[in-house]
Amino acid sequence: MSAPADRIASELTELPVDRSVTMTEPNRRTGTPSGAGIDLEGVGKTYVTDAGNVLALKPTDLKIKPGEFVVLLGPSGCGKTTLLRMLAGLITPTEGVITINGRPLFNERTEQPSRDALGDLGFVFQQATLMPWRSVWRNIALPLETRGVKKAERRERAEQLAAQVGLSDFLDHRPRALSGGMQQRVAIARALAHEPSILLMDEPFGALDAMTRDNMNEMLQKLWMETGKTVVLVTHSISEAVFLADRIVLLSPRPGRVQDIVDVDIARPRTLDTAKQDRFNELVVRLRGQLGEVSA
Amino acid sequence: MATLTSSPAVAAAAVRPRRRRLKDSPALLWVTTPLLLLAFFGVWKLYTVLFDVSPLLLPPPEQVARALWDLLGQDYLYTALYFTLYETIVGFGLAAVVGIALGIILGRARVLERILSPFLVATQVVPKVAIVPLFLLWFGFGATSKIFMAAIIAFFVMMQNTILGIRSIDPGHRDLMRVIQAPWWKRVISLDVPSSMPYVLTGVELGIVFAITGAVVGEYLGGNDGLGALAVVMLSSLRTDLLFATVIVMTLLGFALYAIVAGIRRFAIPWHESSGRTTSL
Ligand SMILES: Nc1ncnc2c1ncn2[C@@H]1O[C@H](COP(=O)(O)OP(=O)(O)OP(=O)(O)O)[C@@H](O)[C@H]1O
Ligand SMILES: [Mg+2]
Numbered sequence: 001m002s003a004p005a006d007r008i009a010s011e012l013t014e015l016p017v018d019r020s021v022t023m024t025e026p027n028r029r030t031g032t033p034s035g036a037g038i039d040l041e042g043v044g045k046t047y048v049t050d051a052g053n054v055l056a057l058k059p060t061d062l063k064i065k066p067g068e069f070v071v072l073l074g075p076s077g078c079g080k081t082t083l084l085r086m087l088a089g090l091i092t093p094t095e096g097v098i099t100i101n102g103r104p105l106f107n108e109r110t111e112q113p114s115r116d117a118l119g120d121l122g123f124v125f126q127q128a129t130l131m132p133w134r135s136v137w138r139n140i141a142l143p144l145e146t147r148g149v150k151k152a153e154r155r156e157r158a159e160q161l162a163a164q165v166g167l168s169d170f171l172d173h174r175p176r177a178l179s180g181g182m183q184q185r186v187a188i189a190r191a192l193a194h195e196p197s198i199l200l201m202d203e204p205f206g207a208l209d210a211m212t213r214d215n216m217n218e219m220l221q222k223l224w225m226e227t228g229k230t231v232v233l234v235t236h237s238i239s240e241a242v243f244l245a246d247r248i249v250l251l252s253p254r255p256g257r258v259q260d261i262v263d264v265d266i267a268r269p270r271t272l273d274t275a276k277q278d279r280f281n282e283l284v285v286r287l288r289g290q291l292g293e294v295s296a
Numbered sequence: 297m298a299t300l301t302s303s304p305a306v307a308a309a310a311v312r313p314r315r316r317r318l319k320d321s322p323a324l325l326w327v328t329t330p331l332l333l334l335a336f337f338g339v340w341k342l343y344t345v346l347f348d349v350s351p352l353l354l355p356p357p358e359q360v361a362r363a364l365w366d367l368l369g370q371d372y373l374y375t376a377l378y379f380t381l382y383e384t385i386v387g388f389g390l391a392a393v394v395g396i397a398l399g400i401i402l403g404r405a406r407v408l409e410r411i412l413s414p415f416l417v418a419t420q421v422v423p424k425v426a427i428v429p430l431f432l433l434w435f436g437f438g439a440t441s442k443i444f445m446a447a448i449i450a451f452f453v454m455m456q457n458t459i460l461g462i463r464s465i466d467p468g469h470r471d472l473m474r475v476i477q478a479p480w481w482k483r484v485i486s487l488d489v490p491s492s493m494p495y496v497l498t499g500v501e502l503g504i505v506f507a508i509t510g511a512v513v514g515e516y517l518g519g520n521d522g523l524g525a526l527a528v529v530m531l532s533s534l535r536t537d538l539l540f541a542t543v544i545v546m547t548l549l550g551f552a553l554y555a556i557v558a559g560i561r562r563f564a565i566p567w568h569e570s571s572g573r574t575t576s577l
Contacts, residue, residue: 090474090475123475129472131486145486146478
């Protein structure tokens with residue numbers, strides 16, 4: 001077998017296929033929710049640009065419970081990234097209030113995000129945003145550096161995470177040597193490094209092939225079930241949304257607003273077979289109809 | 297007929313891999329540089345013979361070579377070389393510290409940059425040679441005036457490139473540092489410095505060459521020390537061959553300093569595309 005083919009093969013087989021855990025655990029959740037609750041009241045955003053104002057998100061109300069898995073679903077340009085970036089304190093809403101665990105995220109006077117409210121936050125950007133001068137493992141361990149974790153421990157944690165996303169063979173490579181999908185997996189590992197209580201993910205699997213994507217979805221569900229993080233994930237994919245979400249927030253096209261919130265009442269752990277269930281397909285069909293309706 | 301048409305293709309296929317290897321290999325320069333130099337000296341010699349040029353205007357290459365050999369045996373060359381090197385390095389160091397620091401500050405504070413830019417540009421559009429007498433007046437005929445000359449010429453490129461480097465930091469990386477709640481010093485060490493390093497090093501590569509120019513120009517126009525002053529002495533004693541030899545020494549000095557800085561680049565930023573290639577001036 002040639003070297004690249006070898007690599008691909010090892011990549012595919014090394015993905016987390018540890019389904020035994022999910023099979024033997026009939027209960028819904030093993031971990032108690034360690035995540036934080038997020039409250040949005042009338043949160044909206046208008047971008048002010050030279051070319052005029054852009055209303056990206058109409059005032060939105062949303063309550064996210066601690067440990068809940070929420071998926072934001074909507075067509076391109078409907079303000080999903082905008083919403084997520086506001087939750088991360090990266091941009092300031094032009095109206096409304098965001099509170100995390102009861103603490104207001106933005107200081108009303110300075111409009112700066114408060115460190116206390118943010119707590120530990122993991123963010124997977126729409127682009128991988130790896131640092132090209134750092135090796136893979138040092139990219140993964142970056143969030144640990146600001147938290148004073150010793151080097152040996154950082155390396156160990158990075159190895160563990162790399163194994164989880166199927167990149168054990170690439171720890172000492174530079175990001176440039178990785179494919180787009182592999183880079184995105186490094187970015188996911190990095191977001192998990194410091195065990196954040198809130199995980200915000202902006203189309204984390206958009207660049208992956210269908211098979212890897214399924215594997216990553218299962219990994220994410222397992223991780224979430226074990227740790228009880230609060231997860232807010234953005235996606236274009238209806239089936240991915242149904243597979244992962246406790247609740248799906250359906251956004252309408254520009255200007256974005258919440259069109260519907262759908263509870264996904266399918267038992268966990270969900271597996272690839274779940275996609276064959278009637279309830280799963282019902283939800284997919286319903287959501288597809290709603291998405292088609294709004295874009296028509 | 298068929299064999300005739302196919303043979304060029306076969307020949308091309310056989311030759312191409314080797315040629316491509318030579319094109320990409322660093323050995324290429326070891327072959328072409330001596331050849332080009334040889335051609336250059338050939339044309340030079342031919343010109344002096346054919347047109348019977350006076351050695352006072354253009355000495356033939358072998359005379360310059362002899363002069364260079366003589367010069368290399370003289371103590372005063374090394375005194376001058378040391379002087380120029382000292383002025384260049386101190387001036388360059390000064391320019392690097394001020395230029396890079398100012399570049400970092402101005403790269404961050406756009407308003408400040410806009411306010412200061414007319415003045416910074418003014419320091420560059422003033423014909424530098426015209427300031428030398430002023431520097432001589434202020435700092436005397438010793439090394440200080442040349443150091444400032446070297447510094448003022450070298451500082452601008454380093455500042456400009458640093459500003460560019462800071463501006464070119466990926467906004468995604470900035471967001472990342474905010475999301476992981478990195479304190480400002482962590483952001484400087486882990487993002488600002490490595491990310492702008494390729495730009496800063498480009499500035500430094502140009503800066504060292506500019507610094508040596510500044511020092512030599514300063515020496516030309518005033519004072520008795522350094523390679524520039526030595527060139528003036530050669531000229532006034534009508535030793536054109538030695539003047540040429542002095543210029544060659546200056547060139548070699550410039551080459552050596554540039555090579556050191558370019559070597560640092562390869563060592564400091566192995567991850568960057570530019571490593572392995574040197575900037576063309
Ligand atoms: N920095 C900005 N300045 C001005 N307008 C912006 C900015 N960022 C986003 N917008 C506008 O806000 C709207 C929502 O953008 P956003 O990036 O949130 O969409 P999205 O739902 O994430 O889309 P996609 O699925 O394509 O990533 C778009 O119309 C976009 O043009
Ligand atoms: Mg987006």
